[in-house]
Amino acid sequence: MFALIDCNSFYASCEKIFRPDLKDRPVVILSNNDGCVIARSSEAKKMGVSMTQPWYQVKDQYLSKGGVVFSSNYEFYADISNRVMNVLSDLCPEIDIYSIDEAFLDLRSFKKNIDLISFAYDCKRIIKEWIGIPVSIGIAPTKTLAKLANKVAKDDPRFDGVVILSEPRAIKHFLKSMPVEKVWGIGKKLTIRLENIGVKTAYDLTQIDSRLIGDNFNVVLERTVRELKGQSCITLHDFMEPKKQIMVSRSFGRSIRSKNLLSEAISFHASRAAEKLRHEKQKCRLITTFIRSNRFNSKIRQIYASRSLELIHPTDDTRVIIKNANRILEQIFADGYQYAKAGILLSDFTDSYGYQMSLFDKKRDDKKATKLMETIDYINLMEIAKVGFGNQGYRNTWRMKREIKSQRYTTKIDEIPLIR
DNA sequence: TCTGGGGTCCTAGGACCC
């Protein structure tokens, strides 16, 4: 059996931890640039605010009805997430952290006749009492079924946040009541294609001929169907898989035309990406830079330009990454467009402890570079000062908006809550 | 004026090889 533990309205719930005055108030969290809504408390959901809705469309009405809003505060959410995951791994060491707000537990290592119901309610109570975050729990023989059970646990108040599926007959009944688009891995496009062949519920999906799936769909769907039938195909990861790519990209506070400003933004993102890369203990060989206009604005001339560059030596050196990212920018930049977003993608990783040199490579002494990067990371991490590179710019014209951010209650000594 | 960011996996199709 697998359990899926999912935090309810995670970001909104985080904001409520240190603000008891917001207990029953609607709370929404905005994406970077305060662009659109990415989390809503249950009260905000009831007001009809939808996910990824542009903020400007709901702002006036929402605020006039007494709604509360925050810019996203990822540092804070990540810290609360860590606390939740730590508690969960104490309760069950076989844990697979799936995202910032959810984790799978593999319950097969438990004793045979453990009472799943009381285990689930204990989990829920402990996380609420110790950390202050409400969670929903779905338990079932496969991850896909646990995911589905979790959805119902969260949406249907009759279940009080816990749904356990174990009996085949109950599972069948449950699947018949589930629209196919609620199934994990079935998105918009697949829903349309499935409905066209008469598949409306999750149960219908378990009944279609596997040859039909092989001919018309792909192995992903085939796996989903097997999981719905109770055959576990998606297991826990034994260890944290290393990342395969690192992306840093941002929309600008307002659109810009100048290459110099773009270069500052690219350098800034490149620097962040290099930091992440070193944190993963990887080196990259491929650097991709992209710049684009605002795709929602049909009145302006559109552009999306991107190019990749392959390095001879894999690197994690911020200076090398910045330099090459800007070389790409030189190649793809075109005058006369309004750019709204820029980003950098690092990929083709090799372990930073060693890589295969070619026969004619000179032995390279990059100890100095390694030491320099380590020192910069340390200074920034410890917040002794903020160290960056000159070409990251000092102008703030392209920086994002984040105007209504809460305090970093748990990670900054001068922002911890005060009790007077 | 105002529409996020960061991932994964899979597949089709091109380049290239014999």
Place this chain on the structure above:
DNA sequence: TCTGGGGTCCTAGGACCC
């Protein structure tokens, strides 16, 4: 009214997820 048949490797792009 006709122009082989496999292979492999790589990349771009689609679909999906949170």
